[in-house]
Amino acid sequence: MTSTIDSANPPDDPPVTREEVIRLVAECMDLDVGDLPGGTEDLIDHGLHSVGVMQFVSACRQRGIDVELAELSRSPTMDDWWRLLSERQRTRTA
Template sequence: MLTRESLRADIAAIIHADPGEIGGEDDLIDLGLDSLRAMNLLVRWSGSGLRLDFGEFAERLTLDAWWAIVDRQQQQQAG
């Protein structure tokens, strides 16, 4: 199961940043995330069985927005 903090840690690792430097509303592109790295993250997170759509993630590139998507998907999967 993914957590908000595990998403933060994965994002930080892929952009070579400290997780504490990633705020919930920070623009991930401004922090160094590009589309290829974002796709790599989604592939990794989809490995847990979630059905994640890149287009939905691309609409808002923040940790808070991404966590809302993942959390909703996990709840749907569990329910």
């Protein structure tokens, strides 16, 4: 299986969608999308480890979205990560 995390996408690509974020998180957790915890559940409590978070950070940066490991670790839920990435994308294009 080819990982979307490993593919370099220039910052001028279309904005990252929530569905893409979900796929990236699933890859980082080595899960099928359907097996991910709910949007408000703590991803770390469900098995996401620091290496997975670093993979996610790398994938975001490849898409031109600057996020830090520490800020993702402070609030490790799908909903919070999507809010953060959405805000960063808005400020990137503004």
